[in-house]
Amino acid sequence: MFTLFPGMFGGVLGESIIGRAMAHDRLEVRLHNFREHATDRHHTVDDYPYGGGPGMVLKPESLFTAVEAALGTPPSCPVILLTPQGKPFQQKDAERLAQFPAFALLCGHYGGVDERIRQHLATEELSIGDYVLTGGELAAMVVMDAVARLIPGVLGSEESPASDSHTTGLLQYPLYTRPPEFRGWSVPEVLLSGNHQAIARWRRRQALLRTREKRPDLLVKADLTEEDRRFLNEQEP
Numbered sequence: 001m002f003t004l005f006p007g008m009f010g011g012v013l014g015e016s017i018i019g020r021a022m023a024h025d026r027l028e029v030r031l032h033n034f035r036e037h038a039t040d041r042h043h044t045v046d047d048y049p050y051g052g053g054p055g056m057v058l059k060p061e062s063l064f065t066a067v068e069a070a071l072g073t074p075p076s077c078p079v080i081l082l083t084p085q086g087k088p089f090q091q092k093d094a095e096r097l098a099q100f101p102a103f104a105l106l107c108g109h110y111g112g113v114d115e116r117i118r119q120h121l122a123t124e125e126l127s128i129g130d131y132v133l134t135g136g137e138l139a140a141m142v143v144m145d146a147v148a149r150l151i152p153g154v155l156g157s158e159e160s161p162a163s164d165s166h167t168t169g170l171l172q173y174p175l176y177t178r179p180p181e182f183r184g185w186s187v188p189e190v191l192l193s194g195n196h197q198a199i200a201r202w203r204r205r206q207a208l209l210r211t212r213e214k215r216p217d218l219l220v221k222a223d224l225t226e227e228d229r230r231f232l233n234e235q236e237p
């Protein structure tokens with residue numbers, strides 16, 4: 001991570017699954033505050049845009065120097081700029097990035113970054129959605145978390161990513177745990193039946209219905225069997 005605000009990462013890196021993976025050396029995250037590479041007396045990292053206009057622009061020098069000091073010239077790993085102009089980050093990007101031994105995330109701030117950072121330092125640009133954040137840090141944490149949980153040993157065996165929503169292309173089926181009745185609301189009978197084939201069929205069908213209801217865009221791209229299609233057609237309102 002190359003950021004002006006390394007303190008923002010403390011909570012995320014110290015807690016829960018990511019914290020455990022870091023403590024067990026299954027994941028390493030290096031935080032680089034590139035302000036430390038600014039050479040002027042005030043450690044300036046931003047400046048006014050040429051041609052005028054609102055907002056400040058992140059200067060190229062200290063970010064280039066910080067990345068090259070950490071990763072060499074040119075860096076041999078992906079260098080990803082987080083920006084609302086980037087390609088929308090998807091599960092397939094997380095799966096792709098999880099294959100690399102390392103990658104760098106560059107967090108922009110202020111009104112934007114000098115175009116030479118995009119053109120000559122970043123190897124790709126990612127956005128986490130169509131809304132604007134104050135900086136790339138939260139987006140970098142989202143990308144880091146989504147990739148980290150795909151690295152072998154980061155999730156426990158109880159937390160397998162194979163059945164994730166977005167890995168299967170469908171939303172996850174409904175989950176229930178004890179008690180079997182809570183405030184008069186019962187767990188679906190089939191889940192208590194012990195019939196694993198019936199449970200698997202129910203879950204698949206619930207995932208199909210739920211995806212059609214909430215994310216019809218995903219259903220179009222999902223890998224459906226003849227049986228899936230038949231079921232959905234029968235359920236048509």
Ligand code: 6GU
Nearest residue numbers: 082083128131133135139
């Ligand atoms: Cl990567 N950065 C910022 N500043 N805002 C965003 C974003 C990134 N992705 C969505 N909104």
